[in-house]
Amino acid sequence: MATKPGIPKGTRDFSPIEMAKRNYIFSTIKEVFHRFGFEQIETPSMENLSTLMGKYGEEGDKLLFKIQNSGDYFSGITDEELLSRNAPKLASKFCEKGLRYDLTVPFARYVVMHRDELTFPFRRYQIQPVWRADRPQKGRYREFYQCDADVVGSDSLLNEVELVQMIDAVYTQFGIRVSIKLNNRKILSGIAEIIGEADKIVDITVAIDKLDKIGIDNVNAELLAKGISLEGIAHLQPIIQLAGTNDEKLAVLKEVLAGSEVGLKGIEETDFILQTLKGLEIQSEVELDLTLARGLNYYTGAILEVKALDVQIGSISGGGRYDNLTGVFGMQGVSGVGISFGADRIYDVLNQLELYPAHTTQTTELLFVNFGEKEVAFVLPVLQELRNAGVRAELYPDTAKMKKQMTYANNKGIAYVAIVGEDELAQGMILLKNMETGEQQSLTPEALLKQLRNK
């Protein structure tokens, strides 16, 4: 007997119920993307390693899943090289292709490859799995879906405004209350500039983030320990203790960053986004949050992050503006701004808050019990008519015991069971049983059709 088969660690099977919930998530997001004029593309799961390598840092290169060349994968490798056993160096000789690590680099490659067919600004979305040879842990998988929307080829801040609207529309649709955090890379650069410590941005945001927990004195002590001058720390005080409304925060920042051109630019951008949003019906709170420092190595303008208010979980969406998306592939001057929805976390949030609409996991609506050949002959045309009318219906295929058939209906969460036994057959009637209430009705085929079609 073969051993029970398994799947590679960090990967998952999705059951019908999980798929129904995931489909609900993706179709809700897609619906919003469409309303905002975004169009879907797909790129191959495999990219040339030359496309992927060097785009995610040294650590990222190691986390790429590489695909062994077909045929004689030893060809072109000398005996000496083989015996050197230099795994990282020889990887690109054994393998020309790798699985995509994210959707951004393949998208940049797509834009460059298809530049002549595309109309800019190009609003694209993409929902596909990505693969990372990360150490698997709770909530972290080696295969997971990303769900990205980006606009490329437009510098307009209206794109940032629309991304916030889109986030708001998605989470309003889900019924998840969120806080949308907004920051700007240029403000952070401005802060670093005025204290003369360009490379200390992360240290500063990390320290500020601890204010609530450790208090102002400890924050200052930490900044000092990180090598920031006393003068710099003095300059930072209004920023560390920044509070109040977004407008109040911006007013303070404007004063503190008066000497930094880039800082003022970041304030102006943020102000535009926040003021424009004021006139629109945003359900979610939008908060200027200077501690937001995600993706500092690629975001160049706005930085966005979304926190669920009613569940303890990391950010459930994030994004921002990145200039020069396609520069690495030789196409300069194309700015992008985008947002990524974390499907796995949204899944968990919806589960915890029990926010899935009832119809999400509804599969078959009606099961006909199978009592044998004659009854089946009566049932089949009725079944066909129901399906033609869009009703999800099944006939149990085998003449099994009633109990087994009812268990099947129960396990599958089927709402109604239709019974046609000898008596019903004689009368040309169908006994319809509501599986939730236990209620039974005797109906003609026409009445059954009418009743179920109206649902």
Place this chain on the structure above:
Amino acid sequence: MATKPGIPKGTRDFSPIEMAKRNYIFSTIKEVFHRFGFEQIETPSMENLSTLMGKYGEEGDKLLFKIQNSGDYFSGITDEELLSRNAPKLASKFCEKGLRYDLTVPFARYVVMHRDELTFPFRRYQIQPVWRADRPQKGRYREFYQCDADVVGSDSLLNEVELVQMIDAVYTQFGIRVSIKLNNRKILSGIAEIIGEADKIVDITVAIDKLDKIGIDNVNAELLAKGISLEGIAHLQPIIQLAGTNDEKLAVLKEVLAGSEVGLKGIEETDFILQTLKGLEIQSEVELDLTLARGLNYYTGAILEVKALDVQIGSISGGGRYDNLTGVFGMQGVSGVGISFGADRIYDVLNQLELYPAHTTQTTELLFVNFGEKEVAFVLPVLQELRNAGVRAELYPDTAKMKKQMTYANNKGIAYVAIVGEDELAQGMILLKNMETGEQQSLTPEALLKQLRNK
């Protein structure tokens, strides 16, 4: 400057239009699957090589894309082995995982792994890409989607009947006229049995298939050349020249195969399927076709194939009954029957016959031209309301030249353009232009909303 990036041979990018068409195909098929009570699952792209190897024959093993182990992939391989450069043998040392080659083996693995959670008969469908290191050629890709529906754990022939109904429903929905070819492995076995040549099934079907082209004499000559006895060929004459209705064909077969138990069983099964279908409203012709000999190494009962009537192309769907689906993973006695829809070919057929509904590729319905800050301030709330009402609408994000914005609308196939310039702004009106007819209307925001929502 970097060289223009490419993608691995045999893989494809899908543009927004291609995606819209593909989504139409998949959602149509899914809708039908749901009506028949099938539930979706997904399995990981990667499976352990131990799950995949040996399931597709020696040739299949070579066509598996293998994923190099992470970290030190040399570990566990001796210097001697390395220098042997035995690529096929060492593949499973360098690689523990591979990309799935089809959806059937992962499904069998899924059923065995999750047997305790599943309720049988289990009706599952699965739409995911598969990968094969085949030589790419026209219409053959290294990454392509499969779209499979199977019922496992039921021997009932009603499943075969439903699969035919499902095929019919899908193609009726698409508007593609098809012929559904039906055969039965047991009939073929019976034929081989009565002429005493069990291993000649394929030779016989291939020869019979040529009847129309080369005539009866040449068919017989070919059979002789393939080593079939003169007596056997004499026996085969009524089968080679089988014609008429399905019932007529079955009557002839019943006589010829009277001495073969398995053959008669195949006839009985086929007869049941065809008789049962007669009572239902099938749009497509269903034809008993003995030359249909696909998947002879795994199908054990019914064999199905679908041909498009109005386009010259290979089969666009295929399937059949396979006993002992899960035996290879240690779970015996589970029979399966399924059907696979060929998305790429369906795509081509719909293109050639121009059968895509107009709304398929409709993206954004309305584009607001961007005339500057003041106009945008007026437009944004209107846009928000339109989107809330489900209208797909955009605002051109930059204050670009009118011509550029209209080109954008044209290229994206946007149906309406809304213009709010200085005059319109002063009057609080919106000029709506129908991009197809050129017609223009001046509307209040409320009237615009009403008009577009009603579409």
